[in-house]
Structures are given as C-alpha cells and as structure tokens.
Amino acid sequence: MNIDNLLKQIRIVLVDTRHPGNIGGAARAMKNMGLTDLYLVQPKHFPDPKASARAAGAIDVLEAATVVDTLPDAIDDCSLVIGSSARQRRIPWPLLTARDCATQVRQALNNNRVAIVFGREDRGLTNEELHTCHLHVHIPSNEQYGALNLAMAVQVICYELRIACLAEPQGNDTMKGWDMPLATAEELQRYFTHLEETLTAIGFLNPVAPKQLMTRLRRLYLRAQLDSMEVSLLRGILSATQGTNMK
Amino acid sequence: MNIDNLLKQIRIVLVDTRHPGNIGGAARAMKNMGLTDLYLVQPKHFPDPKASARAAGAIDVLEAATVVDTLPDAIDDCSLVIGSSARQRRIPWPLLTARDCATQVRQALNNNRVAIVFGREDRGLTNEELHTCHLHVHIPSNEQYGALNLAMAVQVICYELRIACLAEPQGNDTMKGWDMPLATAEELQRYFTHLEETLTAIGFLNPVAPKQLMTRLRRLYLRAQLDSMEVSLLRGILSATQGTNMK
Numbered sequence: 001m002n003i004d005n006l007l008k009q010i011r012i013v014l015v016d017t018r019h020p021g022n023i024g025g026a027a028r029a030m031k032n033m034g035l036t037d038l039y040l041v042q043p044k045h046f047p048d049p050k051a052s053a054r055a056a057g058a059i060d061v062l063e064a065a066t067v068v069d070t071l072p073d074a075i076d077d078c079s080l081v082i083g084s085s086a087r088q089r090r091i092p093w094p095l096l097t098a099r100d101c102a103t104q105v106r107q108a109l110n111n112n113r114v115a116i117v118f119g120r121e122d123r124g125l126t127n128e129e130l131h132t133c134h135l136h137v138h139i140p141s142n143e144q145y146g147a148l149n150l151a152m153a154v155q156v157i158c159y160e161l162r163i164a165c166l167a168e169p170q171g172n173d174t175m176k177g178w179d180m181p182l183a184t185a186e187e188l189q190r191y192f193t194h195l196e197e198t199l200t201a202i203g204f205l206n207p208v209a210p211k212q213l214m215t216r217l218r219r220l221y222l223r224a225q226l227d228s229m230e231v232s233l234l235r236g237i238l239s240a241t242q243g244t245n246m247k
Numbered sequence: 248m249n250i251d252n253l254l255k256q257i258r259i260v261l262v263d264t265r266h267p268g269n270i271g272g273a274a275r276a277m278k279n280m281g282l283t284d285l286y287l288v289q290p291k292h293f294p295d296p297k298a299s300a301r302a303a304g305a306i307d308v309l310e311a312a313t314v315v316d317t318l319p320d321a322i323d324d325c326s327l328v329i330g331s332s333a334r335q336r337r338i339p340w341p342l343l344t345a346r347d348c349a350t351q352v353r354q355a356l357n358n359n360r361v362a363i364v365f366g367r368e369d370r371g372l373t374n375e376e377l378h379t380c381h382l383h384v385h386i387p388s389n390e391q392y393g394a395l396n397l398a399m400a401v402q403v404i405c406y407e408l409r410i411a412c413l414a415e416p417q418g419n420d421t422m423k424g425w426d427m428p429l430a431t432a433e434e435l436q437r438y439f440t441h442l443e444e445t446l447t448a449i450g451f452l453n454p455v456a457p458k459q460l461m462t463r464l465r466r467l468y469l470r471a472q473l474d475s476m477e478v479s480l481l482r483g484i485l486s487a488t489q490g491t492n493m494k
C-alpha cells in the first residue's frame with residue numbers, strides 16, 4: 001500500500017476543543033504530513049473564521065471534518081484507538097512514546113482503521129475517555145514545561161506517523177498474519193457494557209461502589225487487542241453466565 | 248553532560264519573521280523541548296502582544312531572545328550552522344532529514360555551539376543565507392502540501408533534537424576526538440572573504456561575472472567542517488598567494 005493510502009486510514013480526533021485556531025492548525029499539520037481524516041467531538045466554535053485562517057491551504061481537510069457528539073461516535077469503526085496523555089494516571093495504562101506509537105500504528109494499518117485522540121487544551125482527556133483507548137501516547141518534553149499546544153502535539157504525532165509510514169514496518173509485530181480482523185471500538189464497547197451488566201447481575205460488581213473493577217478489566221482486554229471472534233466468544237460466555245444466573 | 252545543558256547549546260535563529268504569533272509559538276515549542284537560546288534577525292514586529300500570547304508559559308524564552316540586524320550576528324560564534332530548506336536548490340547542498348539532522352547535532356554538541364536557522368514564512372531563507380550554512384535540513388512532508396507553518400517546523404526540529412539528546416550519541420561520528428575545535432561561523436566568513444579577495448586579485452574570479460564559483464567553494468569548505476587550525480593554514484596560503492601576486 002502506498003504512503004497516501006496508509007495515512008488516510010489514520011483518523012485524528014479532537015475532543016472538546018476550546019480554541020478554533022487550534023482546529024485549523026491541526027488540520028494544516030495533518031495535511032502537511034499526508035493525513036486527511038479529522039473528527040471533532042463537540043468543538044466549542046466550529047466552523048469559525050479563526051479555524052479557517054490557521055488551516056491555510058488545508059481548508060479542504062477542515063471542510064471535510066466530521067463533527068460528532070460523543071467520543072464513541074468518532075471511534076466506533078476503529079480497531080486501534082490511542083489516546084494522548086500528558087502523564088501517567090492512577091491506574092497505569094500501556095504508555096508509548098510518540099515514536100513507538102507511530103511504529104505500532106504502522107503495524108496495525110494494513111487492515112485496520114486507527115484513531116489518535118487528543119483532549120482539551122487545558123485538561124486533556126478525562127479518565128473515562130482514556131479508558132476507551134487501547135494505548136496511550138505521550139510526547140517526551142521538558143519536565144518543567146511539558147504541555148505542548150494542541151496543534152503542535154498533532155503536528156509531532158502526524159510527523160512521526162509519516163516517518164513511520166515512509167519506512168517498512170519495523171519491530172516485533174506479534175499480531176502479524178492474524179486470521180481474524182481486530183475488534184472495532186464499537187464491538188469492544190458492547191462487550192464492556194455486556195460484561196458490566198453481567199458482573200452486576202451475578203453480584204460481583206456493586207454499582208454503588210464499583211471501585212476500579214471495570215477500569216482494570218478494560219485495561220486488560222484492550223491491551224490484549226481482541227479480535228472479533230474472541231469478542232463473540234467472550235460475549236457468549238457472558239450470555240451463558242446470565243442464563244445460569246436467571247435460573 | 249545532562250540533557251538540559253546539551254539542549255542549551257543549540258540556538259534557534261528566526262530570520263525576518265513576519266507574524267509575531269509565530270515567534271511566540273516557536274518560543275513555546277523550544278521551551279517544551281528544553282531549548283532556551285532564541286535569536287531573531289530583523290523581526291517585523293517584536294516585542295508584540297501576539298508573540299507573548301502564543302508563547303504562553305515560555306514568556307521567559309521570548310524575553311531573553313536576542314534581536315540582531317544580520318544573520319552573521321546570530322551565528323558568528325557557532326561551529327555548526329544548519330539552515331532549514333524546503334527544497335533542493337540549483338547547487339545542491341548536503342541535505343539532511345530532521346531526524347538525521349538531530350543525530351548530527353547531537354554528535355557536534357559536546358564542544359560546539361550549534362545554530363538551526365529558519366527563514367521567512369512565505370519564502371524561507373535566501374540562497375545567500377543558505378550558503379552560510381554547513382548543512383541544510385528539511386522535514387519530510389506531503390509533496391502536494393509541504394510547507395509547514397514556521398512555529399510547527401521549529402516544533403518538529405526541537406522535538407527531534409530532544410529525542411536525539413535523550414539517547415546516547417549514535418551513528419558514525421567521523422570527527423570524534425578531534426584535536427582542534429571546529430572553526431566558528433565568523434572564522435569561516437573571514438576565510439571566505441579572504442579567499443574571494445585573493446581569487447579576484449589573481450584574476451581567477453571576475454567580480455563582474457562571478458558565476459557560481461564562490462558558492463561551490465563555500466559548499467566544499469563548509470562540507471569539510473574545517474577546524475580552526477585548518478582555517479589559519481588556508482588563510483596563510485592566501486596571504487602568501489597575495490604576497491607573491493603583489494611582487
């Protein structure tokens with residue numbers, strides 16, 4: 001597959017962006033690096049003249065952007081979802097540098113749509129949003145002044161993605177030649193909902209005091225990169241469990 | 248040497264910047280990656296509230312920036328000068344990708360000050376400016392839409408510099424353990440002036456129709472990365488040549 005077609009499979013998702021200039025800057029950064037698929041989750045101002053001005057010659061990327069209401073709407077058809085995270089969270093998630101992220105995305109690209117998700121200018125992504133992601137990515141930066149401008153972060157990630165796609169796939173691709181397509185974000189979300197219902201039904205999960213149970217289970221299954229058949233199998237187990245429980 | 252001290256030896260030079268927002272954006276990008284040394288050659292508007300706004304928490308880098316009138320004023324004390332160039336020129340110059348540039352800078356950093364020079368938003372650096380540089384660097388980008396915003400280009404280069412400085416020096420450092428310091432840009436410029444005078448005096452260079460002679464000689468000697476003693480030696484030869492010629 002040529003580089004243009006590879007890069008077109010990568011979606012950039014901006015969540016809850018406050019400053020329209022950053023949306024335009026991100027669109028330009030994407031197009032400079034050959035990416036075209038932009039999703040905006042509840043942007044505060046869009047369309048907006050400031051976004052168009054900053055986009056410059058990438059106005060086509062901006063005009064083709066898809067505006068949606070929720071993060072799942074932006075990632076449901078993606079099989080690999082990577083969330084941008086400035087710091088390690090209380091429950092650590094697999095965390096990649098920008099470069100390793102690009103290598104991993106390159107490996108996944110042959111059959112799968114990939115989303116990279118960026119959060120708010122001031123607060124990034126919420127924990128809930130981050131817990132819908134398979135992996136997290138951060139850009140190594142000055143410990144004393146680490147927060148990159150949103151459009152700059154998009155620029156660095158898209159740059160690394162382009163460089164990785166210019167090269168042959170590298171690294172240890174443990175899922176190479178897999179016999180089933182990876183599960184999409186939507187399939188995984190249905191599984192997690194099913195799992196939570198089942199664990200509640202059997203009294204293992206107390207909805208009043210859920211603790212970190214679902215977060216830890218999400219992390220486990222997302223890390224494993226389930227394929228579609230495995231998700232069907234796991235859901236079959238859940239249905240059987242609920243059926244037993246109802247008797 | 249720790250990473251902070253390494254990165255402090257790298258100077259970012261912005262030539263003839265039109266939009267003060269880009270100066271602020273560049274300052275922030277630098278600080279995010281741990282760089283602090285910013286030179287501005289004839290900025291159109293500086294200081295300026297738009298620069299300060301975009302700099303955000305990097306206002307200290309902006310306030311410490313040195314404003315100068317000419318490019319030589321900005322690079323005279325540097326032993327490695329790398330110019331940002333979007334395209335190959337008529338007389339090809341050694342051209343590095345952003346990543347290879349960072350590797351090369353990392354190798355040079357132990358004893359030398361390095362400058363990375365960025366040109367105008369719309370036209371980049373002039374040929375004359377590019378011919379004062381040892382090497383050129385470009386950021387691989389979309390052939391159909393390749394021109395990055397100035398501050399974005401600074402971000403990508405500074406990011407690569409930080410990553411290279413986080414690692415051990417790599418690659419084939421052919422100048423490792425050199426016994427003399429590399430010549431500074433000022434020493435080299437004096438040499439080139441001396442060379443041009445001498446070649447004119449001996450009738451080899453016709454000032455009315457100089458063709459590309461000096462450009463080709465600059466390229467040769469810059470590529471060779473002369474040390475200070477070699478420059479003294481070459482200038483001794485020039486003086487001797489002129490002395491002979493005067494008799």
